[in-house]
Amino acid sequence: xSQISLKxxxxxxxxxxxxxxxxxxxxxxxLSKYERGEAMPRWDVFVRLCRxxxxxxxxxxxxxx
Numbered sequence: 001x002s003q004i005s006l007k008x009x010x011x012x013x014x015x016x017x018x019x020x021x022x023x024x025x026x027x028x029x030x031l032s033k034y035e036r037g038e039a040m041p042r043w044d045v046f047v048r049l050c051r052x053x054x055x056x057x058x059x060x061x062x063x064x065x
Contacts, residue, residue, distance in 0.1 A: 003061040007035040009053040024048045037063030 004012070010020055010031075017028035017035075024031075024045060033039040040062060041049065050057050 003059055004055075005035065005063060006031075006049065006060055009049070009055055009060050010035070013053050015052075020049070020052065023052050034062070 010017070015023075017031050020026075021028045021031055026045065030039070034041050046060075046062075047057065050060060053060070
């Protein structure tokens with residue numbers, strides 16, 4: 001299975017950083033840092049993001065900053 005980035009997963013769902021932040025109770029700034037690889041989400045946050053994007057856990061890769 002090929003993987004996509006957090007940003008691609010969000011964009012594919014047609015969501016903004018603000019919308020995702022509201023859905024998972026995080027700031028758009030924090031989510032942006034995850035997408036750029038400047039910070040890593042906690043496991044529970046990563047699971048919530050995968051559920052929101054309707055993707056299995058192994059479908060998304062996290063960039064390394």
